[in-house]
Amino acid sequence: MAARLALYVNEEETVEAAGGTLSIRGLCKSYALEDRQVSVLKDIQLDIKPGHFVCIVGPSGCGKSTLLRLIVGLDSDYAGEILLDGARITAPSLDRGIVFQDHRLFPWMRLDENIALALLNHDYPKAEKERRVAEYIRLVNLTGFEKARPHQLSGGMAQRAAIARALVNEPRILLLDEPLGALDALTRVYLQKELQRIWMERRVTMIMVTHDVEEAVYLGDEIIVMDAHPGRIKRSIKIPLPHPRDRASSPLQDIREEILNELTATSPEPDHLEEAVRI
Amino acid sequence: MMKPARRIFGLLTGLAVPLLCVGAWELASRQSAAHAWAFVPVNEVWRSFWALLNNGDLALNFLASLRSMLTGLILGSLLGIAVGALMGVSRIANILIGPLYHMVRQVPLMGWMPLMGLWFGTGTFSKNLMVVVAVFYPMVLHTYEGIRNAEKHHLEVAQVFCFTRWQTFVQVSLLDALPSIFTGFLNALAFAWVATVGSELLFGTGAGLGSLMLIAQSASEMEVVIVCIVAIGVTGCLMNYGIGRIRKWLLGWRYM
Numbered sequence: 001m002a003a004r005l006a007l008y009v010n011e012e013e014t015v016e017a018a019g020g021t022l023s024i025r026g027l028c029k030s031y032a033l034e035d036r037q038v039s040v041l042k043d044i045q046l047d048i049k050p051g052h053f054v055c056i057v058g059p060s061g062c063g064k065s066t067l068l069r070l071i072v073g074l075d076s077d078y079a080g081e082i083l084l085d086g087a088r089i090t091a092p093s094l095d096r097g098i099v100f101q102d103h104r105l106f107p108w109m110r111l112d113e114n115i116a117l118a119l120l121n122h123d124y125p126k127a128e129k130e131r132r133v134a135e136y137i138r139l140v141n142l143t144g145f146e147k148a149r150p151h152q153l154s155g156g157m158a159q160r161a162a163i164a165r166a167l168v169n170e171p172r173i174l175l176l177d178e179p180l181g182a183l184d185a186l187t188r189v190y191l192q193k194e195l196q197r198i199w200m201e202r203r204v205t206m207i208m209v210t211h212d213v214e215e216a217v218y219l220g221d222e223i224i225v226m227d228a229h230p231g232r233i234k235r236s237i238k239i240p241l242p243h244p245r246d247r248a249s250s251p252l253q254d255i256r257e258e259i260l261n262e263l264t265a266t267s268p269e270p271d272h273l274e275e276a277v278r279i
Numbered sequence: 280m281m282k283p284a285r286r287i288f289g290l291l292t293g294l295a296v297p298l299l300c301v302g303a304w305e306l307a308s309r310q311s312a313a314h315a316w317a318f319v320p321v322n323e324v325w326r327s328f329w330a331l332l333n334n335g336d337l338a339l340n341f342l343a344s345l346r347s348m349l350t351g352l353i354l355g356s357l358l359g360i361a362v363g364a365l366m367g368v369s370r371i372a373n374i375l376i377g378p379l380y381h382m383v384r385q386v387p388l389m390g391w392m393p394l395m396g397l398w399f400g401t402g403t404f405s406k407n408l409m410v411v412v413a414v415f416y417p418m419v420l421h422t423y424e425g426i427r428n429a430e431k432h433h434l435e436v437a438q439v440f441c442f443t444r445w446q447t448f449v450q451v452s453l454l455d456a457l458p459s460i461f462t463g464f465l466n467a468l469a470f471a472w473v474a475t476v477g478s479e480l481l482f483g484t485g486a487g488l489g490s491l492m493l494i495a496q497s498a499s500e501m502e503v504v505i506v507c508i509v510a511i512g513v514t515g516c517l518m519n520y521g522i523g524r525i526r527k528w529l530l531g532w533r534y535m
Contacts, residue, residue: 106454121446
């Protein structure tokens with residue numbers, strides 16, 4: 001693999017970005033299940049450079065969503081260290097944004113109100129907030145839909161709105177928890193391109209959890225392959241191909257095949273009852 | 280939107296059973312003089328209705344009841360939402376207030392009447408208080424449930440954007456609880472109307488449909504009693520319908 005990849009290695013590109021270096025050291029996470037401790041994440045080591053796009057793939061129950069929840073700060077009960085630009089993460093902060101699989105827009109608010117709500121705890125003057133909301137609505141190509149309510153939007157549009165809401169704070173890191181997983185195939189491909197464009201325009205560090213290996217190799221500078229029970233990093237693959245990428249290019253196809261083979265070598269379904277318990 | 284023809288058909292079907300009852304009533308009243316005393320003939324009820332309408336008795340008493348109900352409904356709702364919300368967001372408040380609330384709630388409303396009469400007399404204050412209490416119960420319960428069952432995913436969004444507790448409450452919990460609060464309000468509306476007329480019947484002071492019924496009963500004017508009963512029923516029904524419409528308009532996003 002290394003030899004094959006060497007063919008495509010460019011100089012490690014230097015990206016100018018306002019911070020966003022994530023270091024995870026010896027991260028462990030376990031839950032109490034009845035009378036036992038179930039280990040969900042075990043000894044995770046991860047370094048993510050500013051401006052990089054990292055994709056995490058792995059079977060169900062490998063703790064990839066848990067990892068994102070820990071990074072965003074929704075759960076602070078862990079052992080080890082998660083450091084963003086050297087500071088330990090203990091709670092949510094506006095320098096980290098997240099997009100979930102469901103858009104989670106508030107149904108009682110219009111699209112622009114939903115996005116503006118993310119700025120609630122910023123001190124910007126009103127005009128500046130409005131400017132930013134408009135800017136990010138434009139970024140995700142939803143100009144003209146400002147006054148729409150979430151139920152009036154299609155799944156893809158709602159998810160784009162969720163991306164705008166997560167980015168409007170200009171976070172150093174954007175976490176994406178299977179953001180395109182619930183969309184139909186065509187919308188998904190379209191939004192993958194959109195996501196790539198947004199990332200190239202903004203160069204914000206992105207970490208995306210996905211089930212879709214093709215999506216991961218299309219978007220990621222680095223693919224983290226995880227294994228389950230306990231969740232751990234099995235392997236990390238760098239894809240030093242420039243963006244935007246050609247989905248059908250043979251190097252991408254090769255890497256995709258390799259990762260797929262690796263993930264499907266054993267049954268992806270949990271084979272014990274207690275492991276099937278979704279935590 | 281239903282087609283007009285279907286709506287009219289629906290309305291007529293809904294009226295069929297009440298009209299049948301009126302027919303049966305009229306039939307019963309024609310059996311004998313004794314029957315006519317118990318089941319006042321429909322035309323006599325109608326005449327009584329016009330008389331009460333013309334001499335202003337109906338309007339006076341109806342408005343008195345309505346005012347009593349609305350006062351209690353507004354105060355009781357505000358109080359109920361406040362207490363329910365407090366119990367919903369604060370565990371300590373729930374531990375402190377919860378048991379007392381659930382205990383007191385078990386006592387039937389009418390059970391408080393002797394005590395209230397003793398403490399506050401049988402005037403307007405006691406009557407309003409009865410309505411406030413009647414409204415308070417369902418409002419507390421539904422506000423509490425609504426806030427407790429607020430969408431967890433929405434609360435996580437609030438967390439991610441670093442909302443304060445107050446911001447989370449105002450921007451998320453309360454709005455997520457709104458459908459439940461409205462259900463509580465619909466219940467409260469029925470209870471308020473029942474409590475209004477009930478307290479008028481039992482205290483028997485001042486103006487009000489309940490008082491009018493009481494006086495008519497002692498004067499053996501059954502037709503007046505029936506006019507009052509119909510007025511109470513129709514008003515309650517209309518209010519229920521009105522609130523339902525308001526809910527649909529206000530919470531349209533819930534039904535899409």
